[in-house]
Amino acid sequence: MARIVIDPVTRIEGHLKIEVEVKDGKVVDARCSGGLFRGFEIFLNGRDPRDASQLTQRICGVCPTAHATASVRCLDSAFKVKPTTQGRLLRNLVFASNYLQSHILHFYHLAALDYVKGPDTEPFIPRYEGDYRLDKATNDVAVGQYLEGLKMRALAQEMVATWGGKMPHVAGFVVGGCTATPTAEEIETFKKKLAVVKKFVDETYVPTVYLVAGAYKDLFGVGTGCKNFMSHGVFPLDDDDKTFLLKPGTYTQGKDYPFDPKEIREFVKYSWFDDSTTGLNPRVGKTIPAPNKKNAYSYVKAVRYKGLPHEAGPLARVWVSNPVLSKNANKFLGLPDDKEIRFRDLGDKAFSILGRHAARAEEAALVAVAMEKWVADLKPGVSGAQAVQVPTNSEGAGFSEAPRGALSHWITIKDKKIANYQVCSATIWNASPRDDKKVPGPIEQALIGTPVPDIDNPFNVVRVVRAFDP
């Protein structure tokens, strides 16, 4: 039996440690450990509720728009306001622009170096050596795309800033809507930038994911995980949250169910939090750190739905919504172009390292298509904001989907101040440690069974972890 510790797992956002036991060339046990606690839930207490959308964005500099979205939706519900159509479209466009930047960044700049050999210069060396399977010409093309991808993600950030103010950390997301009043000129410029990024997604990013997948086909059978999926739903298509581009729902033990927030519980037996807080729904959640607690091994709580671990992220969303895939998928599967393939047609292949990458890429493509419609529906000169009043006492919850998965914010307001605020983020779903019943979290489960032919160069371990975009 060999033990491999990877700390830090680099090319992610945050501080993550992975520990696996390898027996007969396969992972037999895994632990996933989050190494940072900042205490947002603690320092938000007593503040003006409106400040939450600014402060919580600082949880993640890669996906601040996700926290901004969940936070303003949480405040909308507590303040009992509904964004106007213009406000909803602006929020969708700003947030979707960051979906594009985040997915491009994830594939090219965070994940790709596990498949593509970078230039022999820092920061691309040192690296694991051995299992790079692309021929030199393909590898060179992919390195070129790494650089092109940097430009594309920066361009997508410009799109975020157009109505978000700046990025990272947008200024324009407020309770009730979005502060921007788009001009006709901004709309035209946005459309042009969207066309450039969309072309990159359709003609470069998505095909390259399938191209790389072709050289690593066995990875469609690695990293299966818990096969339960959670989607809170994202990008509302109407002003009453009745329909979403990617719908809310769960896939639990092989069946589809509507999403019910009351079924979320957070457990902390193996987390560095006080045991008295275990098993709570985030509505009444408590966050009391206990950094020296024995037998605990992570600052991530073990969130469970109906008592079970659920994977979140593009795979979960795309599995739940089951959209038609791009023609790249037809080509990859050797099926005629006119045959309509939906994500679930991939079958068990979907529950894998490459299934997660394919889901993310296909999702980027379908988000870009939706953005064309939203930007066309914007009305120049119309504000996305409305006047709001801070309620004296109220409660609310906001659900959305960060690029990396399900995200919820929960608030209790007393005397116009925050009395409790809880955040249940994507990485809490995926990178959770064991729960009180000792059931491992989704990344831990996905690691078990992973082949590790060379323990000094454990490519597949980091491939499994990074495929979740933790």
Next chain:
Amino acid sequence: MSVTRRDFLKVCGGTATFLGLSKLQVLEALAQAKEGKPAVLWIQGAGCTGCSVSLLNAVDPDIAKVLLEIISLKFHPTVMASSGEMAMDKLYDAAKTYDGKYFLVVEGGVPTGANGRYCIVGERKGKEITMLELTKRMGHRAAGVLAVGACAAFGGIPAAKPNPTGVKSVQQIFKADGIKTPLINIGGCPPHPTWMVGTIAHILTKGIPELDGYKRPKLFFQNNIHDNCPYLKHYDQQKFAKTWDEKDACRVKLGCKGPDTNADCYKKIWNNGVNWCVDNAICIGCVEPTFPDGVSPLYEQTTG
């Protein structure tokens, strides 16, 4: 690959212009620093990676040029290829090889509570390493330290009251430990990419830039946002916006912290000149040491 004069001028076109450097000065500086690219070690503590993401938005020179042609980035958790002990070894080895010559960039605050265990940054030889330990160790032997972003420079977000994890800025850590390494604070949540790339370019060509009382480069943090704001004329006429869509009015009554904030956002404009906070909403004063407690509540008038 070392920087040639021509390359540097080519890649730093925009940066050289705003630094006010003549071509000759750049040539002279580079003639002296021809041996190779300076070693940069970038470590992350209690932060959100937003400063790194902002750095990726650099324009002229863009980030690919910064990474491949201007600096030699030996360690950066978000971009480097290696993981785990291989990455940690690289960090420690580079610090040894370039002892006293490397530049350390710190992103994120440094938690001191629970002996630093609120931020575990890696493991080496079976021992966990905290951000507290790493900041002292790497800070001590660096040629210079850049504390980038509100958290590293001033404590920032994780140090917000009641500062549950005892987060301290790099400057506070250095002071408590008697570390005398030259330190530059680049405020902002996150900093504008130009403040980061521009400071690096200044160090490489002209040495450490002139700093203000908070150790921020005066080059970027000297001028008041309100005094230079395109909406100032409305303030002078006492015309104040009460709703977000009132564009011909000053925004202090919506909560804008411009009068208490010194930075050149008004002329750099963010994300390749697309927009900035005040045009879109309000300034929240993120570059100041008082952020965020001193500027709360954000959406109430606290200044002006």
